[in-house]
Amino acid sequence: MNDLHSTTHGDRRTMKQVAAAIAISGGKVLVTKRAGDQALAGMWEFPGGKLEPGEDVQSCIVRELREELGVCSTAGEVFMTSDYIYPGGAISLIAIEVALHSHCLALTVHDEHAWIAPGELLSLNLAPADIPIAKELMKRHAAN
Template sequence: MRKVAAAIAMRGGKVLVTRRAAGQKLAGYWEFPGGKLEPGETVETCIVRELQEELGVRSTAGEVLTVSEYIYPGGAISLIAIEVLLEDADFQLTVHDDHVWIALEELLSIDLAPADIPIAKELMKRHGAN
């Protein structure tokens, strides 16, 4: 099972989600930004690296919130949601074509990638959003 880190960046009661660009796997789906752990890498190191590569921003990794396991046609993933503090928000998107800060109660109204849905539900439960 491939381990993948997902950034949970909160600001003003909203969470950051990004949309996969055309030509990418899961194009058109919204997701918590992140990516695959490299060999020997911790989830904390991975999420900081991925946010720099995918969004062009510096960040600090916090606690792991939850893990979502999902089997896609290309293989199974273990999606590890980790709190992050973004040091800036001047995004330069590389594998995404859009980003939005969305209210937690609206998370399930967008087309989230399947592995991200359990994480969205856990966030909503933790923060009392319905």
């Protein structure tokens, strides 16, 4: 289990599985701010969404980026997983490395997007499940 403010004995099969995109360009990572009518409104996150039944995480992130940002992408490897218990239920946030085919985004469920240096991620009001992923990005990019 990762170092999280999370589950200590959760079973991932009962957790909602959510894919999150780790898209890096020019040394900066893409983050999006949740719209006012969404859960966690006003918080920043790595874009993505819930896995559909029978869907693998790579297919999910490609679909979610197309639906939420209007962008085509290619999914890569799992970067890491962050488990977190929100008041509405537990999630397993699976961060996937992705390559975007365009940086021309059309926001549908977010108010804003930004490309942020990994070292600046914790200055944002990040959703709790995204914080361990941000910390790991900072650690890996500091080592490069």
